[in-house]
Amino acid sequence: MEFPNIFWGVIGWMIFWAVVGSVITRRLYLHKDLDTSNAAFVGSMLGAAMGPIGLAALWLKTPELTNRLLVWPAVGAVTLIAAAFAFADPSNNCVANGSFVASQISNGIILGIIYGFMALGLTLIFSILGIVSFAHGEFYMIGGMVAYFVTTVWFPGIYPIVGILAACLVTFALGAAFERMFLTPMYDGKIERPVEYGILVTFGLAFTLQYFIQATVGANPVKARRFFDFPRLRLPTAEDPWLIKTSRGNMELFDTISISNPRFVAAVACVLVLLALLYFLHRTWTGKALRAVSLDREAAAIAGINPDRMNMLAFALGGMIAALAGSLLVQAFSWLPQVGAIPAMRSFVIVVLGGLGSLPGAFLGGIIVGLVEATGTGCVPDAQKAASYIPAYGMIVLTLTLLLRPTGLFGRRFSGGAHGKF
């Protein structure tokens, strides 16, 4: 960084006014007898984006905090950070090199879709069972392992879809069995603190699964072959290469953005499965029953839905979604028994950011986290440091979310049962 003082100076200024804004705005709105639920967030963002001028305007007018007022200051704050960075480090790749930025953003979005999809499983489990599964990363890992063994070791040349289906089947069964054996005592009130029990017992499951795989498969990284090759494409002509160009493993758009095949395939598959999942949740009886249980357990039980069944289904389905993400990404990354830890952390960040229990929130949160990570890895000057800090980028998002808007983007209050304890 050439002028670190500019960057850190601006960051310090923003933090100062954000803190001032969040504290005073809340007090002011409380005092003026206005709705305070978003005051801290708007105050901090407006303070960060516009400093004392924005805050003065806000405090003088004290307008109703509409969605527009929620979004724009946040966008402004992000823009300001980006601008400060650009001035501080003009020769940085992600300031000077337009095609690098475009590549980074599109890769961020593509990975974000996959992250969001994986987090969907976690949020599904949470909205039905009221627990956070700490074994989510291990389901992801096992999904990848099963897909690897089926498509590369046991039946090389088989359709990759078979591997993916096998991964789904195995993890669905595993999730259902675990739920029956270990989570059932949570429902009848025999356990004093069901939430903590859920955390600990899924933590135990994660530990067991990780070492079970390490004991049986070994600790060496494995890599599955690519599921699918791109057809060779050059549009519109080879002499005029500005639209799409593909080789078997890569796709280049507009001659600048390059997207690797496995990630692209995984993202497309995730979107397709997401659509199928939405259909399942909104159009089938079982899906509607699941949503009903997540909204109101008792009422659903009265309406003739067996909530116990739904618990099993949700846990198995949630684990299966993680495994699906894993089985799609096993062709993109090398696979280890420990590979689930970082995606699991990332899923936690995403569900908190999106709002625990919110499906659209998980997806949007995934894309945001994907973009943040892409920015982080692309822009931090020292490449090795940037890579080491990958888990930290998400955690910064998590910390900010918990401090400024604990309900997340689309958080809702849960009524009864274990949910109430959060």
Place this chain on the structure above:
Amino acid sequence: MSRQHTPQLAGLVLIAFFAVFPFVYSANDYPYIMHLLITGFFYAILASSWSMLAGYAGQFSFGHMGFTGIGAYTTALFCHYIYLSPEATNLCTEYAIGDQFLIFVNPIGVTSSTLSQDCLRQALSAWDGSVQVTAMPVWLGIILGTVMGGVFGLLIGLLVLPLRAAYLALFTLGFSEILRAAISAEIAITRGQAGIELPYLFDQGITLFGRHFDKTDKLPPYFVMFFLLLTCLGILAWLAKSKFGLFVRALREDQDAAAALGVNTTRYKVLVFVITSMMAAAAGAVMAHYVRIITPNNLMILQMSLVVAMAVIGGVENFVAAAIGAIIIEFTLELLRNSFEVGDIVIDMTIWRLVIFGVLLMITLRFSRNGIISPIINHFLRGHVAKETVAKRGAAAESAGGSS
């Protein structure tokens, strides 16, 4: 002698046993057994302090290993970068204190293979042995590490105040991960994955009971760790018996109700974080000086899993049970280390033992939520309660019957 006193008696016997053990035991595997015991004590401190945090106060934090790391890295960096010298180097950042100079060595990371050496090394070669530089005392590093653990404990305690259950677990896990990422990334200062070396706990050796112990001897660190464990258990016992224990348990059961009865929940929630973090940091600092190298992998989630599993299997709501559980599990894990062959297949027990351990953790949680050791202690401590209740009820009914 009533049954109620059996646990106390057993505890005294156990302490006496560990106190004389290093003098009595003399088999060939002496250093190995001593190493296991030191490690066992280390985990016992972590498990018992975590049981105070999670079991008594109900704060399921997954950042405990992070605090060990803070303690260990504080003392490591302190001993690595700060020296006392009678002469000014005129190269380093230095401050005169009396007739000595406090020297802050510039971090150059693992690039010492290149020509650049740190400022102190350059000064030393210029002096050519004419000046004797003193390293900082290890005990000061350990104290600083403990204090730093408390400072971070305070910070985390304040940050997690509004968080409950799952959010708390996620946040603390995240804290631990950020710390690990930062330590791995800041190679220039922490030497990253290569790890940072520490001096011996007693660099000059030590004379105890009229016998001189070499710096590589296992007995002095054994007793340091043992006394640290006893101190921590003593503090925890005192806290648990005093109103502190009562209040944090009330906090665990129902925060709002405790506040409505006049308990300053904020203060006790932060306090329990500070105290347990300091214990973890102290244990981490001593352990780091004993094993003499610390890497970011010491903060890994596996380590945290071990502590959690030890506390849960021992009994998370009884810190003594958690400590005993930790020592027993440490030994069991070591005993299970021996791999064997079934036909042609080699069963690699170094991994399988962890699988067994994970299954044991889940089964303990499922069928005996108070752990395995804690019910035994409770059997002695509370066994009389039911009988007493029945007897009193009987007496009450009789007197009521008589009066009517």
Place this chain on the structure above:
Amino acid sequence: MIDLVVTGLTKRFGGLHVLKGVSFEIHGPELIGLIGPNGAGKTTLTNILDGAIKPNSGTVYLNGERIDQLQSFEVARAGLGRTFQVTRSFRRMTVLENLLVPALALGHGHNRAEVDEKAMEVLEFLTLEHLRNEYAQSLSGGQQKLLELGRLLMLDADVIILDEPFAGVHPSLMEIIYRYIERVNEAGKAIILISHQMDSIFALCKRLLVLNYGDLIADGTPDTVKNDPTVIEAYLGADDDEQGATNGDQAAS
């Protein structure tokens, strides 16, 4: 002399106006019933008095000390105690420990023998003496309710808010609760009783406060309140609120 002065309390949650300027005063060892249909704001009012939530405007003074901006534990130490609608005993602590929490929180810890003695006396009064070393979770629902009342005795609060103390309590324990209320009152403390059981309220209280959708619509003796046209309208009113209608039936009976 006990002295609780509540002036102009308002509270909104988002757009919902839960309390719209509630004012009343309590002087001396009064026994006051607080009634109103569901959603009237009784629980919100309790939570504000207790310090669990802060009002948007208005003040609460207890014995001359302003308590509306204090935290819950400070309010408790200032002398206002409450029970919760759903019993909230410390389930995995013994009965005795449950009672010790408020006593030690007040700083009476230095005289442990006295505290223990008082706890035993309270347990005897509540007929829970034989259970003193049992965990609270092994008590019946009614006994847990008694335990919660016992904790308030240990807190020695000047004003006690009892939120639905009779709900789901066996008649034999009900008598103990009546005796409890009598005892607290005779000791010179004020009690605010929230209940849907109108017969108990009318039997016990000399003064009633009626809340309806955030407004204090009546404040007076049971007889005047019973015949107050606004109260009758609130309970039996023309609106098709079923809940209100059921409560109205109770009120009329």
